[in-house]
Amino acid sequence: MHNISKIMIFALALPFTSKTMEELKERQETKSTLAKKILAKRIHDYRSERLEQHLIKDLSNIVQEYIPYEYKWECESTIDNANIISAMCTLPNNKLAFTSNNKIKIWDLNADKCIAELAGHTEDINALCLLPRNKLASASHDLTIKIWDLDTYKLVTKLKGHNGHVYALCLLPGNKLASSSIDGTIKIWDLKNNKCIATLGEEDTHLGIALCFWSSLTGNFLASGSVDHTIKIWNINTNKCIVTLRGHTEAVTTLCLLPGNKLASGSEDGTIKIWNLINNKCIVTIQAHRQGITSLCLLPRNKLASACWLDGLITIWDLDLPVETLVKPGTIKSIDTLIEHIGGIKTLCLLPKSKLVSGSYDDTIKLWTNEAIVTDFPDRKFNEIMNKKESRENPWIKNPDKNLYSSLPNCIIS
Numbered sequence: 001m002h003n004i005s006k007i008m009i010f011a012l013a014l015p016f017t018s019k020t021m022e023e024l025k026e027r028q029e030t031k032s033t034l035a036k037k038i039l040a041k042r043i044h045d046y047r048s049e050r051l052e053q054h055l056i057k058d059l060s061n062i063v064q065e066y067i068p069y070e071y072k073w074e075c076e077s078t079i080d081n082a083n084i085i086s087a088m089c090t091l092p093n094n095k096l097a098f099t100s101n102n103k104i105k106i107w108d109l110n111a112d113k114c115i116a117e118l119a120g121h122t123e124d125i126n127a128l129c130l131l132p133r134n135k136l137a138s139a140s141h142d143l144t145i146k147i148w149d150l151d152t153y154k155l156v157t158k159l160k161g162h163n164g165h166v167y168a169l170c171l172l173p174g175n176k177l178a179s180s181s182i183d184g185t186i187k188i189w190d191l192k193n194n195k196c197i198a199t200l201g202e203e204d205t206h207l208g209i210a211l212c213f214w215s216s217l218t219g220n221f222l223a224s225g226s227v228d229h230t231i232k233i234w235n236i237n238t239n240k241c242i243v244t245l246r247g248h249t250e251a252v253t254t255l256c257l258l259p260g261n262k263l264a265s266g267s268e269d270g271t272i273k274i275w276n277l278i279n280n281k282c283i284v285t286i287q288a289h290r291q292g293i294t295s296l297c298l299l300p301r302n303k304l305a306s307a308c309w310l311d312g313l314i315t316i317w318d319l320d321l322p323v324e325t326l327v328k329p330g331t332i333k334s335i336d337t338l339i340e341h342i343g344g345i346k347t348l349c350l351l352p353k354s355k356l357v358s359g360s361y362d363d364t365i366k367l368w369t370n371e372a373i374v375t376d377f378p379d380r381k382f383n384e385i386m387n388k389k390e391s392r393e394n395p396w397i398k399n400p401d402k403n404l405y406s407s408l409p410n411c412i413i414s
Contacts, residue, residue, distance in 0.1 A: 073316065073356060073368040075340045079107060085359030088349045089128035089136065091150065096351070097136060098359055099125040104138055106153065109351070109367075116153040120146055129169035129177065131191065137177060139166035145179055147194070161187055161196045170211035172236065173220060180208030180224055188236065198239045206232050206241075212255035212263065214277070221277075223263060225252030231265055233280070243280045247273055256296035256304065258319065264304060266293030272306055272317070274332075286332050288315060297348040297356065303335070305356060307345035314338035314345060314358055314368075340366055 083100040091097050095115075096107045102125060104118035123141035131137055135156065136148040145159040145166055164183030172178055176197075177189040184205035188198040200222075201208070210225035213236075221242075222234045231245040231252055250268035258264055261277040270291060274284040291310035299305055304317045316336040343362030351357055356368040 072336055073314075073338055073370045075338070076355070076367045076369045077112070078340075078367075079112075079365040080363070082359070082363055082365050084124075084346075084361060084363065085365060086124060086126055086346050087128045087138075088347050088357060088359050088365070089130055090349050090351055090357075091130060091136070092134070094352065096349075096357065096365075097128055097130075098365060099128065099138075101125075102140070102142075104128070104136070104148070106150070107365075118148050118153060118155070120155050120158075126165065126167045127169045129171055131171060131177070132175055135191075137169050139169050139179055141165045143181075145169070145177075145189070147191070157194050159189055159194060159196070161199075167209040168211040168224075170213050170222065172213055172222070173215065178211055178213070178222055178236075180206075180211050182207055182209070182227075184208075186211070186222070186224055186234070188239075198236075200234055200236075200239055200241070204232070204241050206230075208232075209251065210253055210255045210265075212257055214257050214263075216261070216277075223255050225255050225265060225267075227251040229267070231255070231263075231275070233277075245275055245280060245282070247282045247285070250292065253292060253294055254296045256298055258298060258304070259302065264296050264298075266296045266306060268292030270308075272296065272304075274319075284332055286317065288317075289313065291344075294344070294346050295348040297350055299350065299356065300354050305348055307348050307358060309344040309346065309361075312339075312341040312343055312345060312360065312362070314341075314348070314356075338368060 082098060086099050088096060088098040094109045096109055097104055098107065102121045102123055104125065105114050106116040108115045121138065121140040121142050125138050125140045127139040129137040131147070134150045136150055138146050138148065143160065143162050143164065143166060147156040148154070149156050162179065162181040162183050162185065164181045166179050166181045168180045170178040172188065175191045177191055178186055179189065180186045184201050184207050186200040186208055187196050189195065190197045206224055207227045208224035209227060212223045214221055220236045222236050224232050224234065226232070229248045229250060229252065232241050233243045233245070234240065235242050248265065248267040248269055248271065252265050252267050254266040256264040258274065263275045263277055265273050265275065270287060270289045270293065272286040272288045272293065273282050275281065276283050288306050289308040289311060291308050293306055294309045295307045297305040299316070302319045304319055306315050306317065315334050318333045318335045341358065341360040341362050341364065343360045345358050345360045347359045349357050354370065357365060358368065359365050
């Protein structure tokens with residue numbers, strides 16, 4: 001490793017003095033500007049110091065403490081009197097669909113008002129799914145799935161076949177739809193003719209309440225989370241269960257596909273587990289909430305949001321991990337907690353422009369935004385600190401478009 005890179009890394013790890021911090025606070029400058037000024041000063045002051053004995057010891061602290069994301073979410077707006085929200089779905093043209101008891105409301109976020117109400121189910125609605133050709137599917141306790149036209153806001157058709165409450169929906173390739181029910185089956189529907197073309201679980205009953213689809217070079221797969229505490233992976237080309245993932249101690253209520261062939265699962269046991277879909281092993285367990293988890297949502301910059309049914313909290317998790325040998329494997333850091341709801345949260349979804357939406361039992365929907373202010377360094381402005389010769393020789397700042405944090409290999413998500 002070049003000397004200048006060692007100097008830069010160690011400079012970050014040197015502790016702030018109280019005098020320095022007081023001076024910085026008095027100036028009331030941004031964290032990003034301060035960090036760069038401090039780093040430049042440390043590189044200057046400690047360039048000639050002996051660094052080898054401190055380098056490895058302090059690199060872990062650098063990654064975790066001195067390269068932070070200012071990734072704070074703020075509540076932008078609230079939709080009041082939405083009644084009990086059990087499902088939400090992002091629609092085109094900055095619209096949002098959400099359930100209100102046994103009805104579906106279409107909310108125009110630009111006009112901040114309800115523009116349509118879809119009525120037809122006779123019991124509570126558990127899931128919504130946007131379909132091709134501007135259609136919307138809804139699944140209900142009334143054992144049916146209904147397809148709606150979002151141009152006319154009229155009912156198109158009704159799919160019947162389940163013998164129990166229908167809890168989850170998932171769009172599949174080829175204009176197909178998967179539905180899971182408490183009757184222990186998953187049905188695959190061809191939306192061209194609105195017929196059930198396959199039923200999974202007839203031989204291997206699975207009380208599915210969450211679904212997640214992905215495609216890989218080896219085929220198309222569907223994961224189902226169940227009240228029996230397991231996750232089953234189905235090959236939807238053969239309609240066979242290929243593996244059962246075990247580890248949760250309560251019902252698996254939500255699933256979320258992650259980058260790098262990973263799957264996140266949330267459970268009523270309060271944990272999030274991350275699974276490697278290549279070897280089907282659990283690689284991380286997070287004790288996320290004291291009560292059951294109701295929803296997971298992947299956010300930009302490889303972050304994950306989790307919601308709890310009782311405490312009304314949304315927690316943001318950083319899935320990017322530093323070098324495995326320097327930071328304890330299996331550690332995922334919580335970087336923000338959103339506290340606005342006064343009731344438990346049932347569902348999360350992501351809108352365009354990285355807005356997070358949460359639906360709660362307190363009869364409100366909240367829209368959250370963040371500026372995604374990144375204060376990790378080095379960045380493009382480090383050319384002002386290092387001269388051109390050092391920049392060419394230093395692998396840490398050779399490419400000013402890549403920061404130190406992203407240049408480190410990931411321990412979990414890769």
